Amino acid sequence: MIHIVTDSTADVPAEFVRDLNITVVPAHVIFGEESFDDGVTISRDEFYRRLATTDRLPTTSTPSAGRFAEVYRRLGGEILSIHLPAKLSSLFSTAFAGSQLVPEAQVTLFDTGSLAMGSGWQVIAAARAAQAGHTMAEIVRLLEALRPRVRVYAALDTMDYVRRSGRVSWARAMLGQLLHIKPIIEVRDGEVLSIDRVRTRRSMIERLKQLALALGPVEALAVQHTRAYDDARAIADELAPHFALREPVVVCEATTAIGTHVGPNGLGVIAVKAQL
Numbered sequence: 001m002i003h004i005v006t007d008s009t010a011d012v013p014a015e016f017v018r019d020l021n022i023t024v025v026p027a028h029v030i031f032g033e034e035s036f037d038d039g040v041t042i043s044r045d046e047f048y049r050r051l052a053t054t055d056r057l058p059t060t061s062t063p064s065a066g067r068f069a070e071v072y073r074r075l076g077g078e079i080l081s082i083h084l085p086a087k088l089s090s091l092f093s094t095a096f097a098g099s100q101l102v103p104e105a106q107v108t109l110f111d112t113g114s115l116a117m118g119s120g121w122q123v124i125a126a127a128r129a130a131q132a133g134h135t136m137a138e139i140v141r142l143l144e145a146l147r148p149r150v151r152v153y154a155a156l157d158t159m160d161y162v163r164r165s166g167r168v169s170w171a172r173a174m175l176g177q178l179l180h181i182k183p184i185i186e187v188r189d190g191e192v193l194s195i196d197r198v199r200t201r202r203s204m205i206e207r208l209k210q211l212a213l214a215l216g217p218v219e220a221l222a223v224q225h226t227r228a229y230d231d232a233r234a235i236a237d238e239l240a241p242h243f244a245l246r247e248p249v250v251v252c253e254a255t256t257a258i259g260t261h262v263g264p265n266g267l268g269v270i271a272v273k274a275q276l
Helices: 014-019 044-053 065-075 091-100 117-131 136-149 160-165 169-173 201-213 229-242 256-262
Strands: 003-007 022-025 028-031 034-037 059-061 078-083 106-111 150-155 182-188 191-198 218-225 250-253 267-273
Touching: 003 065, 003 117, 014 022, 014 117, 022 065, 022 117, 028 256, 044 256, 059 256, 065 078, 065 091, 078 091, 078 117, 078 136, 091 106, 106 136, 117 136, 117 150, 117 218, 117 267, 136 150, 136 267, 150 201, 160 256, 182 201, 191 201, 201 229, 201 267, 218 229, 229 250, 229 267
Parallel strands: 003 022, 003 078, 078 106, 218 250
Antiparallel strands: 028 034, 028 059, 150 182, 150 267, 182 191, 218 267
């Protein structure tokens, strides 16, 4: 059987990880001199408690090539390692470097062009195909067909965290502008793009719903949040009746690695457009 590997930034919910036998390599979240494995050695509760009380924002770092090599060596055989794109992180190149340290394993890497559950839906699809006995070539073809149908929209309650992270150019460019603006972003082709700006939380939620409904037929939907479960659940309940979904809407909290750059009270709608 083909082994499916990903990293914690894919935000695959625990029940899918367990049921589909997905191996997750954690990214690192760093508070000062302390480094934690994302979702393993620091809980979300502890992360947001620290985030609310620290004067120095946390940072993130990728797992080492050696960490990936350990995973690939332990699993052995055919491995499909699925990660966010190089445009967003060095994680993909680190995973590749790790694969080169284990020549006895047959590691194929796949770039999702996305992040969070935009990657997660692709990991889940690959794991289901692997369990069904598909070959590596068949699974890669499936992912290549799925990748352009994934849509990721998110709304940040504050620009402070993404701006201070320095990861996206438009956030730096908006330094000093409209302090209370809430940006609406899209992840497209491996880039984080600012597509709209609103001033209130109500407008932010309505804009996310509008973007989702404008997609047309959707076969899978996730609503993610950072400490905003009630809003995420309400969005999911409102959107679900509009689509012929193949499974229930997934409502889940983003991992701490994502929360580092988004901050609390963020929301995201991640959809897989139906194949016509």
